[in-house]
Amino acid sequence: MGKWFKSGSPWIWMTGGAVSLSLIAVLGLLLLIAWRGLSYFWPAEIYQWQLKDQNGVKSTLIGEIYDREDVPTERLESAGHKFEHHPGETVTRYLIKTGNRERVSLDFRWVMATDIVSRSTPEGIAKFERSKNGNFYGYPKAVIVDGKKVTGDNLVTVLQQQIERAVELTGKAHSLQKSEIGTINYQLEQLRLSARKLELEDKLTEAKKLEFQQKKEQLNKDYQVLEKEFFDLKKKSGRDSVLVEDMTGDTIKLPLDTVLDVTFVNSMSTLDKIGHWFIGVGKFVADDPREANTEGGVFPAIFGTVFMVMLMAVIVTPFGVVAAIYLHEYAKKGPITKMIRIAVINLAGVPSIVYGVFGLGFFVYMVGGSIDQLFYPEGLPSPTFGSPGVIWSALTLAILTLPVVIVSTEEGLSRIPSSVRQGSLALGATKAETLWRIVVPMASPAIMTGLILAVARAAGEVAPLMLVGVVKLAPTLPIDMNFPFVHLERKFMHLGFHIYDVGFQSPNVEAARPLVYATSFLLVSVIVALNLTAISVRNHLREKYRSLEH
Template sequence: MGKWFKSGAPWIWMTAGTVSMSLVAVVGLLLLIGWRGLVYFWPHPIYQWDVQGVGGNNQRIIGELYDQEQVPVERLRAAGHPLPSDEEREWLTRYLIKTGNREFVDLDFRWVLETDIKARSTPAELALLERTTNGNFYGRVSGVNVAGKVVTGDLHGPLREAIDRAVDLNSQADSLQKGEIGAINYQLEKLRLKERKAELNHELTDQLKSELQAERDKLQADYLVLEKELFRLRADAGRDSVTVTDMRGEAVTMPLSKVLDVTWPNEMGLFAKIGYWFHQIGKFISGDPREANTEGGVFPAIFGTVFMVILMAIIVMPLGVVAAVYLHEYAGKNVMTKFIRIAVINLAGVPSIVYGVFGLGFFVYTLGGSIDRIFYPEALPSPTFGSPGVIWSALTLAILTLPVVIVSTEEGLARIPSAIRHGSLALGATQAETLWRIVLPMASPAIMTGLILAIARAAGEVAPLMLVGVVKLAPTLPVDGNFPYLHVERKFMHLGFHIYDVGFQSPNVEAARPLVYATSFLLVTVIVGLNLTAIGIRNHLREKFKALDN
């Protein structure tokens, strides 16, 4: 036994066991998040319950079975819930039902006790209508009005065609509003700032005024034409309507301009459900958020996360590599260099919110405010760069991840034998040429390792971004068709903040819970995708410069 301990085998097995348990825990957590998130997009059956209401009156409820739990009978009786006197069970099941139709019912979700349920069925004619506002609508489609004519017979096909038409028209209207109309508004604002700048510089002449006014008049004329087309598209999208009989037994007519999709889940087969599942995932990834982020997609958050991380990587890579090269190749081996290395290592342990406060105070207020005063005085008091934006978020996270890149690059430089440097210098190369052509290529895998670690940390950070650029809902993306096309001063959406907002700031907690899992799984997927891209580049560089290692 003593020899076995001295051999070190127990510590090897302990280390292997710890690593295995850690991997199992991480994989299990990812599987849980993925399952709870992806099952949200699966078409669930729509049930019809006949329940006993207050005063013994029967009530009909239509909706999806959202969750269920076991409740002690004693707790129900203590809460004053009426139970049968002969009830002898210790636990009862109660069901959480998503009823939707939130503009006509008090609660979007309601609990129903199993003893109150008189009957439950899944009629094939029950439909789910996904809407732009007020969430889902459940009921029986009783009529479709297309171009002023009432459709009879099978309503499935005509209703889908009418909805597709309305969705296409709404998409054209949104593209027009965000594209050409948005560009005109952007140009009008540019003209206003140009006139204000000339006024501040005492260069505003009558001729310049007339030229600017002529440009405004032309833009206004174009705007009126586009506005008329926008109103036509909106009105045309609302031409058709659908009538649905809800669980109250009342017929509700709604314009199809407010309807995004319709499904009859109880009629679907397995392959239809799989196709619907992929369709819903695609809409979640490519769509815009709705209903205070509790409905719709997360494309702006995906775009903002990836864009900010790429911008951060572009900033941190040269800074980190230059700092590491100076410390390892040029700086003297003295107390000051040791102090700088200790400071760099300690910076990695500073809480991220401290970096956020620093970024807000230095980058946003000091640097951004100075840029506004020097280059954009005509826009004041409205800030241009003096407010949180994607550029300040990228700079803040670049400072946050800078120690990781410096340490990783230094370790890569330290692994290169000094004989290689001496050989290069002996052949007549300068130190700069040796560094650029020999040392840095050999250290490039270590540099990419530092970048991978920086991306992994930066993509998941939320606390500093709340101070320096991220918002609940960004009206426009940082990239559009207006010059200079890349607007790094704009605020943006982020998957991490989206998870926080949906999970803890949502007005409808039950509706938002599945989106927390879905967005979390998506964030992990984005981080893994970015890391795999960087790992692929690192492996390519390793193979490319393998001859130098030999």
């Protein structure tokens, strides 16, 4: 036994066991997040309950079972709940998603198992997904198409057709508002700023005023045409409606321009549910958020996260590589070089929120404010670059991840044999040519390793971004069809901040809980995708320059 311990085998097994446990824990956490997040999109059965509370009041409830838990009977009795018959040590209670927000004060309601008289899953119950006020549950009774009431056997078919029509018209109106009408508004604002700039330079002549006025009048004419088309589309989309009987027995009229989809979950087969699940996941990835981020998709947050990380990578890589090359290849050993290395090490240990405060004070207020004073005085006092934006977020995270790139690149440079450098110099190459053509390409796998670590950290940071550019809801993306096409001064959405906002700032916590898991899994997937891309590039470079190492 003593020889076995002295051989070091126990430590090898302990290390292997610790690595295995860590891997299992990480995979288990990812599976938990994936299960809790992706199961949200699975169509849940809609139940109808007949209830009788402790006071003998009967009622009907329609909704989905969201959660369940066992509560000690003693605790319920101490809270004043009375039971007709003693239920035992614990009582099961269900969290029911009732929807119908404009009819019921809360989307969710706890129901005791002892209050349930009966429970059924009628096939005629429909779930209406709406653009506002959440879901609506009830029995469709009639569809009003252009003032005519449609009932009977073809009710469901007509309902789905009219919903598709309304969604298509609403999508056209939304697209018109964002693209063509948005472009005219942008051009009007640019025209105003151009006139203001000439006025500040004392160059606004009468001829220029007349030219600006003519352009403005033409844009206003185009705007009126598009506005008329927009309101026509809105009027057509809101033409039809559906009559639905809710759980109270009242018949409610729902305008179809607020309905996105209708599903009869209780009559769906397993294949239908699988197809609906894929559609739900696709909408979550591709749509814009709504209802204070508790409904809809997260596409702007995905785009903002990837765009900001790529912009950060473009900024941090050259600066980190140049700094590493200077420290390793040119700087002499001395107190100044030693201080620089200590500073780099200390930068890696600074809390991220400190970088956010620095970015707000230096980049946003100082650099951005100076840019506004020099190049955009016509926009003042409204700031252009002097307010948080995607460029300042990328620069802040570039400084945050700079030590990682420097250290990784230096390690790659130190592994290159000195004989390679000497051979290049002996053949007549200059030091700069040796670095550019031999040393840096051989160190490129190490550079990519540093970039991978930088991307992994930057994509998950939230605290500094809250100060330098990220917002709860960004109406426009940083990229559009308006010149200069890439707008680095705009604010953006981020998956990390979206998780924080939905999980802790949402007005409807219960509805937002599954979205926290879904967005978390999506953020992990985005980080993994970015890392796998960088790893594939690194492996390609490693194979390409492997022969030089030998």
